[in-house]
Amino acid sequence: MPRKMALVDYKKCRPELCDSGSCAAVLACPHKLLRQESPFEVPMPAPSFCKGCAKCVVACPMKAIQIQLM
C-alpha cells in the first residue's frame, strides 16, 4: 500500500537563505525525521519513518519539500 513521504528537492533547497543556515523543515518535523548535520548543510530525510504530515513542507520557504506517494 502506498505511503506518503517527504522528499527534498535538492535543486530548490537553499540552506544559505534560511535563518542562520538552519533548516526550518528540520525544526518543524515533530518526529525529528529530517537531519541537518550542521548549519548551511542540506537536510537529509529518513523517509521510511515519515508520517506524511507535511509540516516540513509548510515550513520550508523555498518549497523544496514535497509529499510523494511511494
Ligand code: SF4
Ligand atoms: S527549510 Fe527548505 S530551503 Fe531551507 S534548508 Fe530546509 S529544505 Fe532547504
Ligand code: SF4
Ligand atoms: S512529512 Fe511530517 S513526519 Fe514527514 S518529515 Fe515532514 S514533518 Fe516530518
